[in-house]
Amino acid sequence: MPELLALDRVSAGYGQSIVLEDVSFTMQEGESLALLGRNGVGKTSLLITLMGLTRLHGGSIRWRGGDIARVATHKRAHAGLGWVPQERFMFPSLSVEEHLTVVERGGKWDLQKIYQIFPRLHERRHNMGNQLSGGEQQMLAIARALMVSPSILLLDEPMEGLAPIIVQELLKVIRRLVSEEGMSVIVVEQHARMALSLTQRAIVLDRGRIVHASDSQSLLADGDKLDRLVAVA
Template sequence: MSLLEVSNLEAFYGASQALFGVNLQIAEGQLVALMGRNGMGKTTTVRSITRMLRTTKGAIRFDGKDLTVLPSFRAARLGIGLAPEGRRCFANLSVSENLMASARSGPWDIEKATELFPRLGERMTQSASTLSGGEQQMLAIARALLTNPRLLILDEATEGLAPVVRQEIWAAIAKLKQGGQSILVIDKGFSELRAVADRCVILARGETVWTGTPASLTSDVETEFLGV
């Protein structure tokens, strides 16, 4: 049984339909890349899975449980951790306070998070607003990890970051995967995604148009669905 199974997902913003049939599965310990051009429905899919967008049709099951009947906080308590697009750190709180605000009991704690991202350990007393964009992204990921999730969702994991910081974050993602963490990641770094993903799911116009392994992602598919 899949850890997460999304079937025939449709989603709506008021009277406007945004998703028309999204299908994806994530097994325990698997890293799945959700790919597609801008505006194709990736973040709406994440919002639907995490139940921040409730106006949906279709099936969303997590560890066999129906997520569609749950509010977002109950979905999170089942073990879904999110590092959202735009990071959304608590700007006026310190790094330490940001981490403590989300912490739940489990193997991930502040010490382990700062081992993954040593920069955060050096800035524990600084307010999140004083961090660089890359450091805020590290904080967003660490904050999600401190919920001790069974599934970690990274929405635009390295968007807009300097190359050296992108490398640090991709290295951290690789470590998480090696440690058995189940991950759904959205990013535009196709070469980096290919290096870590077990499977890729491509969306176009709000529906799943291709699913397969990175090795089977041909240049024709990339040009049709991912090219500029």
């Protein structure tokens, strides 16, 4: 498979503060990656570095072979990076359907396909963004990112604070995106075992550095190592 994304010795942060140090990894088209680690180790910072929202202190970021280290955030989105931030960013003045149509780019994802995988959004299509439950807002955040027709989806804590029934719905959607749609996905998730069950590969961050890289299934099978790396229950 062709290379989709490659980070080579990336150091980045906020102003003069460096949060990520010497981070290197690659992803191929259609690959899925779990990004794990304790709180505050740089997982979210890595996602927003991919979107161009931190200060790059060193290294390179390649997207389909081209250097995007200095490319503006909106141009990265147009190039195929879809970001679902932890905050969700719902607009109270827009309906569900307006949230989707305002970003539509005419690719493989349209309203019909979105409503097929998120029937709840079809039911709520005339509701305003702030009239949705937390789970419905998360569905809308993912759906909105899909409407840009991304090649990779960056998911930041997609299951945080959601009811178990909603978590199961979202897990089915993410698995479909990976297995049926062939979409590349990076998942940041505190529930490490859940993230590993969704992905092919895993990396673990500690203090802004990669301290472990493996396939997801081997890390999931080694409970002692997983507990040491991410302090899960």
